[in-house]
Amino acid sequence: MLLKPVYQRILLKISGEALAGGTGFGIMPNVIRGLAAELKEITDMGVQTAMVIGGGNIFRGIRADDYGLDRVSADHIGMLATLMNSMAFRGALLNHGVPAVVLSAIPIGAMVEPYNAEKAVGYLDEGKVVVMAAGTGNPFFTTDTAAALRALEVRADALFKGTKVDGIYDSDPVTNPAARRFNRLTYDQALRLNLKVMDTTAISLAKDGDLRVVVFDLTTPGNLVKIITGSDIGTVVRREESD
DSSP states (O other): OOOOOSOSEEEEEEOHHHHTTTSSSSOOHHHHHHHHHHHHHHHHTTOEEEEEEOOTTTOOGGGGGGGTOOHHHHHHHHHHHHHHHHHHHHHHHHHTTOOEEEEESSOOTTSSEEOOHHHHHHHHHTTOEEEEESTTSSTTOOHHHHHHHHHHHTTOSEEEEEESSSSEESSOTTTOTTOOEESEEEHHHHHHHTOOSSOHHHHHHHHHHTOEEEEEETTSTTHHHHHHTTOOOSEEEEOTTOO
């Protein structure tokens, strides 16, 4: 039986570290091929898909002091790292027969197109995966914040954040076996508990725009497709009166 999606347009946020697999650095070909295959499944269902990919597998701007850099310079380098990841992932998508385009918040000349929301929506309507690179184009903002902002700009039904764990916990489940997982959270609860699954600016943006956020385990093959077709996987952050 052909599964039907319950979302028509989504934004998928993944970390740069996710592309590195277990190595912690760089881009693992088998990882991006596997993720691209999952994206093909959901785009074949007709789901319009935008993406924001972090750059932590190459460079983390927040660690500016480690490199003897000022924060602005470090964040600009981090933005370029997201561009590298985005271009690599576009290549993997194209190899799977998925039309894709990279739009950059920082003008990069001949390599990729500059980002604007109207252009992004046009490409989504054409059935292309739109990979949004270089964060917001401004220092001091994380790629989580960029993901929330871009999701609102293109009027996505939900923001999906792929992580290494199966949802949001009250503490780190890796170090605390007794950590409790939440199935549902309101924006206010997520902010008050300071759960750190997303930064407060990103959650506040989601709250202001009534953007549903779904945090799920990206490392388990098939999870993205299951969520898109209605399975109750991960943690949903939404308004209190939402279902």
